[in-house]
Amino acid sequence: MRWVVALVFLAVFGGSVPASAAEEPQPLCTVKDSRIGELSGLVSDGSRLYAINDGGTKIQVFVLGRDCKVQKVLTDRTDPFDVEDLARTPDGRLWLSDTGDNQKGRLTVALLEMSPQGKVTLHRLTYPDGQHDTEALIMDKAGTPYLITKDILGEAKVYRPSGPLASPGPTNLEKVGTVKIAETDTPGGPVGSFGSVLVTGGASTADGTVIALRTYTDAYLYAAPDGDVPAALQRTPVRVPLAGEKQGEAIAFDPDGTLLSGSEGVGEPIRAVRGAAALVPSASASADGKPASSASGGGTSDGGGVPILPAAGIAVAVVGLGWFGFTRLRRRRG
Incomplete structure (x- = not known):
């Protein structure tokens, strides 16, 4: 991974209180195959894992056993620009987010749809407001894709197609919201605490009722009881620290709600937080989109709008008040 850091000016007001999970991430297996040195996207069907590298010059989806050993590789000669994330719909289709x-400088980004038979369909997309670097893809339970940008100031933008996906397109995207990510003191990532505000991946549970965003250091789990992604992202999330991942970009859910995460680098583990989805109260949102009190799940509040789940060992605090800065991060792959 080649990083170019031009300049960083950072002024942080306020502080952060670290969250902790009753069960911290535990190694599931270790990725030892040198072909998966830049793990960026991950999904699970319960028995197998599907993984992609960052970037690349052709489509490659690695099918792994629960021991992280490669069982087969799904390939296509389509040359992507910069693949960043991976999603899977209930019909078995894989969706590669070529959005880096x-x-x-890109005039269009793309989703690459791979059928269970291996056929790839290209869907080009255009933003309504200029270019964005995007590393997170969430598919809702109706099969609508949502792109969440990687924003250096911690306010990620959320986009979805304004109509049915065309092939090859482009289909216009529409902005449907923003997500504010505050700094945390969870250790890990390639750029210290600055990386705790950068969204690097997304995932949803099999039934679409919990969605997750991750940064280099933490995962944020949001209740989506009706499958409405924009509404879910306005609710107060449960934060699950993913400490110690040197360049964490991959995140997924097992069908049973176990949260999986992984980092770039050969020899890095895929880790699991069992029962993570159950930590999220099955809350509903009020009409104005603000977080509502939990109807179940034992959630309470610390007075600042952040749920505390002592039974599950989660303590979440309101973090930070200000980020000012400028930097150029990441690299162009493939």
Whole structure:
């Protein structure tokens, strides 16, 4: 991974209180195959894992056993620009998010749809407001894709197609919201605490009722009881620290709600937080989109709008008040 850091000016007001999980991430297996040195996207069907590298010059989806050993590779000669994330819909289709744009120079981004038979369909997309570097893809339970940008100031933008996906397109995207990510003191990542505000991956549970975003250091789990992604991202999340991942970009859910995470680098583990989805109260949102009190799940509040789940060992605090800075991060792959 080649990083170019031009300049960082950082002023942080306020502090952060680290969250902790009753069960910290535990190694599931270790990725030892040198072909998966830049793990960026991950999904699970319960018995197998599907993994992609960052970037690349052709489509490659690695099918892994629960021991992280490669069982087969799904390939296509389509040459992507910068693949960043991976999703899977209930019909078995894999969706590769070719949305990386470190230099903010792409006229279009793309989703690459791979059928269970291995056929790849290209769907080009255009933003309504200029270029964005995007590393997170979430598919809702209806099969609508959502792109969440990687924003250096911790306010990620959320986009979805304005209509049915065309092939090859482009289909126009529409902005449907923002997500504010505050700094944490969870250790890990390639750029210290600065990486705790950068969204590097997304995932949803099999039934679409919990969605997750991750940064280099933490995962944020949101209740989506009705499958509405924009509404879910306005609710107060449960934060699950993913400490110690040197360049964490991959995140997924097992069908049973176990949260999986992984980092770039050969010899890095895929880790599991069992029962993570159950930590999220099955809350509903009020009409104005603000977080509502939990109807179940034992959630309480610390007065600042952040749920505390003592039975599950989660303590979450309101973090930070200000980020000011400028930097150029990441690299152009493939």
